Amino acid sequence: MSDALHQLPLAELAKRLAARELSAVELARHFLGRMERHRGLNAFLDVRPEVTLAQAQAADDRRARGEAGALLGIPIAHKDIFVTRDFASTAASRMLEGYMSPFDATVVDRLAKAGMVTLGKVNCDEFAMGSSNENSAYGPVLNPWDAAAVPGGSSGGSSAAVAARIAPVATATDTGGSIREPAAFCGITGTKPTYGRPSRWGMIAFASSLDTAGLMTVSAEDAAWVLSAMCGFDPNDSTSVDRPDEDFARDLAWPVQGLRIGVPKEFFAPGLQPDVERAVRAALETYRSMGATLVDISLPNAELGIPVYYVVAPAECSSNLSRFDGVRYGHRAKDHGDLADMIKRSRAEGFGPEPKRRILIGTYVLSHGYYDAYYIKAQQVRRLIANEFQQAFTQCDVIAGPVTTSVAFGFGEKAADPVSMYMSDLYTIPGSLAGVPSVSIPCGFGDGANASRPVGLQLMANYFDEARLLGVAHQYQLATDWHRRVPAAFAA
Amino acid sequence: MARTSRSDYSGWQVVIGLETHAQLSTASKIFSGASTAFGAEPNTQASVVDLALPGVLPVLNRGAVERAIRFGLAVGATIAPRSVFARKNYFYPDLPKGYQISQYEIPVVQGGSLACIVEGKGFEPYAKTVRLTRAHLEEDAGKSLHEDYSGMSGIDLNRAGTPLLEIVTEPDIQVDDIEQAASEAVAYARALHSLVTWLGICDGNMQEGSFRCDANVSVRRPGAPLGTRCEIKNLNSFRFMHQAIVHEARRQVDLIEAGDRVVQETRLYDPDRDETRSMRSKEDAMDYRYFPDPDLLPLEIDAAWIERVRAGLPELPAAMRARFVSSLGLSDYDAGLLTGDAATARYFEDVVAALPCGQAKLAANWVNGDVSAALNAAGMAMAGCPVTAAQLAGLLARVADGTINQKTAKEVFAVLWSGEAASADAVIDSRGLRQISDAGALVAIVDAVLAANPKSVEEFRAGKEKAFNSLVGQVMKQSRGKANPQQVNDILREKLAG
Amino acid sequence: MSLCKEDVQRIAHLARLAITDDEARRTLAQLNDIFGMIERMRAVDTEGIEPMSHPLDGAQRLRADAVTDIPDRERNLANAPARQDGLFLVPRVIE
Structure with missing residues (x-):
């Protein structure tokens, strides 16, 4: 029976833990065992079974003392963008190899307080910059559905771990699509809440005005449970939204009858692969059959999201990554001349090609004489895009469309061409720029050679409407079983 | 610097603008909860935020904003209802984030002015009003210690994140005499120092660096366009400030008179040698890549807050x-x-x-x-x-x-x-120091003094007023200083007249 | 608009990234592709549009002036590449 533990929804695990049919230690051992068996995926960067088991034991002790709580004893993997005291925090970069944070990220801390047990730190693109996980300094993560396919990025370790049922849930971060795209590529549920809802304290910053913590789960229902514990006001993050904690599971049972689903025509323009379009249209049809109304909407400037994003995000990143100078922590070049040379070489050796590329772009767009033409311009177009979302939400309750133009691509396919790689986030970036909540849920598979590669459906809602958004996703998952599919090699 | 200085600098006007960094007297740092107390062991007051460890975020200290408002109201400035924190990007080992959080396009205090009394040699004291351009909030950097640590420099980040109010003047000091120009600058700096300590927003300790002045100095022929300016740093006393400005203005005149030109740069004053010298140029100083700090939303100050601060002003x-x-x-x-x-x-x-x-x-x-x-x-x-x-x-x-x-x-x-x-x-x-005001006792002493000093009495009567003072002195001496001088005067006059 | 190799070297210096001539040349082509893509954005009419530097159109939240953090120096310096007497060590700083 214990072999099937990794196939169970969180609610079922919680029930068994509450009934003492299962201990947190047993559950942790089960997932640690799977992790060991599937090391070839390269999903994990730091694993410390003794720490995990100690946390599990602590959860069991809490329960023995009479504590309850739906998440008490449930294992979780953390993206290596969140700093942790008990595991190294590297952002998948050589720059931070072996770095031990003196504090835990708020997200990690909140989940630990809820009783969740850390399985380890999962791989990602270096400093969360990438769409394929090929930018990790510690090697790419494989897609559990197809070892020739990328798992998506930047949260590729999170999505692969959950898809392979090595972790029942994983934290992730999304700056331009880093939760939704890998969730789509790995056939799982990815949730990016409203910007400012989860704290950014302890998230290694990439682009501060876009970075949002979120989750990789099997289902929207699982996401709702964990998100409720993860999000909340944090005095350490002055951009954290000061609202009371919410139960994001409260709208799960809300039927979609009468729901207005906005379908932006720009998300179905040429460039969208036919197999993805087929699966997404089928999902929309499912919603219609359940009583929802499809509304044609337009987000005319959404396609400019990519150029805007590739000004704003690199600008912020060029500044955020300046602290890595080899002085207080992080990589310091062995051979160097004077101080300036030490800093330059340490940064050149510590950062991989993608962070360097983005630092250069960002430095350029902020530099004298280009600031107005690039940075200010991008901020203006960003507002146009955000305004279009507000306009759209007067016509519909949620917006639906594809997550990506294609199913997961192969390793090396786009690595040499940054621009084509950047286009992977065409449909996810607009929501990031606006800061609205969004989920990616599995809705089918590709055609022909891609028949084993999943397709994701993207749902977006207005600010702070996560409960409704997850309810809409959950209703689809009640009617379909795409999210319950497990890659054959990882089912047992 | 073996250049010989001229003795006559007439015909030149000195133009000075001042930038002052006043450390604000908050208990905690501007963006972290670490203490601002001076003199602690290295890095014991540098929090994870001050050290810019991965994942940290700034949260602005209300006390720092309050002090800026206090200052703004005291100089009659506009308190911006909405101001913005920006990042000033440059690399330096004592700047942990690789950027300084400062205010750039929209500072919290805008305009205002400060009056001072200018004093110095060769002219009567006069009143002067210097207009302020702005005052903005920013964070201080740490310190590099140049003692030898295994052949390396040490970095102490205790000071990093200490709140600063940078107060910038218009180039309102424009004087045709070098010494007097320096006196005006010092008068302004003293008045500012007096004001910030008066308001309790800064402890004013110049030795500990709580109040640091930089002077932008240029010279020109009166009526000519502004000359190229140099920024002089390290003016950690009013005396040095005066000396440094005089020295720098002379240096610039000497350069121009010799057919050279002044290069815009930052110069450090060395009080031991009484000279300014070029700082090893901070490379790329001209391209700080300012942009609004995405970790900090705009700072909003409503009228009610301003009024509360105004009500509490001394x-x-x-x-x-x-x-x-x-x-x-x-x-x-x-x-x-x-x-x-x-x-x-x-x-x-x-x-x-x-x-x-x-x-x-x-x-x-x-x-x-x-x-x-x-x-x-x-x-x-x-x-x-x-x-x-x-x-x-x-x-x-x-x-x-x-x-x-x-x-x-x-x-x-x-x-x-x-x-x-x-x-x-x-x-x-x-x-027993009580003054003798008893007339009887004083008369007795006066009589004795008059009897003992016939010569003085004679001189006084011959018109020498000085002799009178000598007699008063004698009486005071006899009373061991306790006699009431006015009374002694009266009694003596009476006796001598009689 | 396109960049030249000197531009790449200048920005690399501003960003304190050591870069060889060869790297600069390779990076140049990629950056020009990226800026070519970015160029599309510049055609949009944004007259009178307030730049959006943040998704939250709110005011900054402030904290009370109180000492709430007593730093643990040992722990905070534990990752330092070089340190002595509680200081971070760097190659000599010349001012």
Whole structure:
């Protein structure tokens, strides 16, 4: 029976833990065992079974003392963008190899307080910059559905771990699509809440005005449970939204009858692969059959999201990554001349090609004489895009469309061409720029050679409407079983 | 720098603008909860935020904003209802994030002005008003320690994140005389120092770097366009500031006169050698890549907050000075000295309050005179004055009511200063210093003195007024200083006339 | 608009990234592709549009002035590449 533990929804695990049919230690051992068996995926960067088991034991002790709580004893993997005291925090970069944070990220801390047990730190693109996980300094993560396919990025370790049922849930971060795209590529549920809802304290910053913590789960229902514990006001993050904690599971049972689903025509323009379009249209049809109304909407400037994003995000990143100078922590070049040379070489050796590329772009767009033409311009177009979302939400309750133009691509396919790689986030970036909540849920598979590669459906809602958004996703998952599919090699 | 300086710099105008960094007197840092106390062991007051460890975020200290508002109101500036924090990007090992959080396009304090009295050699004191461009909030950097640590430099980040208010003036100092221009700059800096300490927003300790002035100096022919300016740093006393400006202005004139040109740069003043020298240029100083800090939303200050701060403002030095003149009858000069710093003003007001009406002038003379001299001699500030305001008032009350004379009062003051007695009355009683005002006793002494000094009497009668003073001196001596001088005068005049 | 190799070297210096001539040349082509893509954005009419530097159109939240953090120096310096007497060590700083 214990072999099937990794196939169970969180609610079922919680029930068994509450009934003492299962201990947190047993559950942790089960997932640690799977992790060991599937090391070839390269999903994990730091694993410390003794720490995990100690946390599990602590959860069991809490329960023995009479504590309850739906998440008490449930294992979780953390993206290596969140700093942790008990595991190294590297952002998948050589720059931070072996770095031990003196504090835990708020997200990690909140989940630990809820009783969740850390399985380890999962791989990602270096400093969360990438769409394929090929930018990790510690090697790419494989897609559990197809070892020739990328798992998506930047949260590729999170999505692969959950898809392979090595972790029942994983934290992730999304700056331009880093939760939704890998969730789509790995056939799982990815949730990016409203910007400012989860704290950014302890998230290694990439682009501060876009970075949002979120989750990789099997289902929207699982996401709702964990998100409720993860999000909340944090005095350490002055951009954290000061609202009371919410139960994001409260709208799960809300039927979609009468729901207005906005379908932006720009998300179905040429460039969208036919197999993805087929699966997404089928999902929309499912919603219609359940009583929802499809509304044609337009987000005319959404396609400019990519150029805007590739000004704003690199600008912020060029500044955020300046602290890595080899002085207080992080990589310091062995051979160097004077101080300036030490800093330059340490940064050149510590950062991989993608962070360097983005630092250069960002430095350029902020530099004298280009600031107005690039940075200010991008901020203006960003507002146009955000305004279009507000306009759209007067016509519909949620917006639906594809997550990506294609199913997961192969390793090396786009690595040499940054621009084509950047286009992977065409449909996810607009929501990031606006800061609205969004989920990616599995809705089918590709055609022909891609028949084993999943397709994701993207749902977006207005600010702070996560409960409704997850309810809409959950209703689809009640009617379909795409999210319950497990890659054959990882089912047992 | 073997250049020979000219002796005559007439025909040149010096233009100066000043930038002052005042460390704000908050308990905690501007963006973290670490203490701002000076002098702790290295890096023991550098929090994870101050160290810029991965994952940290800034949260702005309300106390720092409040102090900026206080300052803005005191100089009659506009308090921006919405101001923005920006990142100033540059690499330096004492700048942990690789950027300084500062305000750039929209500062919190805009405009305002500061009045000061310019004093110096060769001209009468005069009033001057310097316009302020702005004052903005920012964070201080850490320190590089250049002692040898295994052949390396040490970095201490305790100071990193200390709140600063950078106060920038217009180039309003434009004077055709180098020395006088320097005097104007110093007068402004002193007035500013006095104001920020008066307001309690900065402790003003220049040695510890709490109040740091940089001067932008350029020279030109009067009426010509502004010259190229140099920024002089490291002016950590008013005296050095004066010297540095004089030196720098002369250097620039010398350069131009020699056919060279001034290069815009930052120069460091070296007080030991009395010269400014070019700082190893901070590379790329011109391209700080400012942009709004995405970790910090705009700072909004509503009218209610401004009004609350305004209500809590103390009486400002200028207003107090005017009041001392109009309602206490002091000279403008005395009133100016008394309002030079908050501690002195408070002390003076306490003394006056404890004295009978009409004795403000006496109190002013003592505070500006004996008290100030004693403090100077001891190298102390008013805050540490061993003679309390109550003690001084007790002493002056005895002068006012004729119990002792001024000369005796000085003696009593010295005893109070030394801490040997608790009150003037105790000193007067224990030492028998009560003034002799008994006419009978004084007449006896006068008679004896007149009898013993026939020559002086004769000289006085021959018209030598000096001889009279000598006789008064003799009487005072005989009374061991306790005679009431006015009474002695009267009795002597009467006797000599008779 | 396109960049030249000197531009790449200048920005690399501003960003304190050591870069060889060869790297600069390779990076140049990629950056020009990226800026070519970015160029599309510049054609949009944004007259009178307030730049959006943040998704939250709110005011900054402030904290009370209180010492709430007593730093643990040992722990905070544990990752330092070089340190002595509680200081971070760097190659000599010349001012």
